[in-house]
Amino acid sequence: MRPISAPFPMSRPRRLRRSPAIRALVRETVLSPADLIWPVFVCEGEGRRESIAPMPGVERYSVDLMPGLARRAADLGIPAICLFPCPDPALKTDDCREAWNPDNLSNRATRAIRDAVPGLAVMTDVALDPYNARGHDGIVRDGEVVNDETIEALVRQGLEQARAGADILGPSDMMDGRVGAIRRALEAEGHGAVAILSYAAKYASAFYGPFREAVGAAARLEGDKASYQVDPANSDEALRLVARDLAEGADMVMVKPGLPYLDICRRVKDRFGAPTFAYQVSGEYAMIRAAAQNGWVEGDRVVLESLIAFRRAGCDGVLSYFAPEVAGMLQAG
Numbered sequence: 001m002r003p004i005s006a007p008f009p010m011s012r013p014r015r016l017r018r019s020p021a022i023r024a025l026v027r028e029t030v031l032s033p034a035d036l037i038w039p040v041f042v043c044e045g046e047g048r049r050e051s052i053a054p055m056p057g058v059e060r061y062s063v064d065l066m067p068g069l070a071r072r073a074a075d076l077g078i079p080a081i082c083l084f085p086c087p088d089p090a091l092k093t094d095d096c097r098e099a100w101n102p103d104n105l106s107n108r109a110t111r112a113i114r115d116a117v118p119g120l121a122v123m124t125d126v127a128l129d130p131y132n133a134r135g136h137d138g139i140v141r142d143g144e145v146v147n148d149e150t151i152e153a154l155v156r157q158g159l160e161q162a163r164a165g166a167d168i169l170g171p172s173d174m175m176d177g178r179v180g181a182i183r184r185a186l187e188a189e190g191h192g193a194v195a196i197l198s199y200a201a202k203y204a205s206a207f208y209g210p211f212r213e214a215v216g217a218a219a220r221l222e223g224d225k226a227s228y229q230v231d232p233a234n235s236d237e238a239l240r241l242v243a244r245d246l247a248e249g250a251d252m253v254m255v256k257p258g259l260p261y262l263d264i265c266r267r268v269k270d271r272f273g274a275p276t277f278a279y280q281v282s283g284e285y286a287m288i289r290a291a292a293q294n295g296w297v298e299g300d301r302v303v304l305e306s307l308i309a310f311r312r313a314g315c316d317g318v319l320s321y322f323a324p325e326v327a328g329m330l331q332a333g
C-alpha cells in the first residue's frame, strides 16, 4: 500500500483529527466486548471469593458462583470465559492425575457454566501445573520435564474437558506434538467440534508471576520453564511454532504475553491470517492496576489503550483480566 499525499499545505493530516466525528469516521480499528476472553480463577469451597494479592480487583470464585459470572459475561457481550483452577494443594501429585479427574475443579466449573448459560463459550487450560507437585506444566522425571509422557497426560486431561462440555481447549503447556495428539483424540471420540486455541508462541516470561500466585503454583515451581517456553529474544521461532500448531490442527493461535510481544502478533497475523489471540497476562494486569491505584496513570484510559493496541497489531481477540471492566466501559460508551 502506497498512499499518495499532496505536499503541505494541500495535505494537512490534522484535518482528519479535528473533531470526534471526523476521528470516528477514519478510525482504523475498533475494540468491542466480542473481542474479549475473560480468564477466571476457580477455587474450592462454597460461596467463596478469595482475593489475589498481586492482582487487585481479580478474585478466585468457587464453582457455585460460576453461573453468576457467566450471566455477567453474557450480559456484557463477552463471548467466552477461560477457566483456571486453583485446586486443593493436597491434590497435587507427581503424576498429576487430578488433571483428568472428570470431577476436578475445572470440569465442575465448566458444567456449571454450561448448564447456566449454554450460549457462552467455555475455554479450558490444558496443562498440568495446577495439579503438579513440582509446579511444572509437564511431568518431571529426574529433574527433567518429559515431553512424550506429558502428552499422554494432556490428552487425558483435554478429553475430560471436552466431555465436561468445554468449547475451546487451550493447550498452554508448550510440549512438542501436543496439539496433534489432542486433535486426534478429540476426533476419535466424537468431539470433532471442539476447537483448539493453541498457546503456540508462549514465552518464558517473568510476567506470569502473579498468575502462579493465583493458581497456587508459585511456591511449588522448581527452577524455571525455559526448557519448554520460548526464549524472549526469539521471533522467527514463534512463526515456526505457529506453523507447526496450525499444521497439527489448531483452529486458533495465541501469542503470550501480550504488550511486550506485539511485534510477534503482527508477524503471526501477517504470515498466517489465522484467528490470532494475545494474552494480556497477570504481570501486565498488575503493572497497569498498580500504577492506576497510585494515581500515576489514568487507569481506564490506559486499559482501553492497551487493548486497542492488540487489535491494531492484528489480533482478533485478547484474553484479559480487565475483560468485564472494559466491556462495561465499552457498553457505557
Ligand code: PBG
Binding pocket: 125, 127, 128, 129, 137, 172, 173, 207, 208, 209, 210, 211, 212, 225, 280, 281, 282, 283
Ligand atoms: C500455565 C499457565 C500460565 C499462564 C497461563 N497458563 C503460567 C505459566 O506458564 O507459568 C499465565 C497467565 C498469566 O500470567 O496471566 N499453564
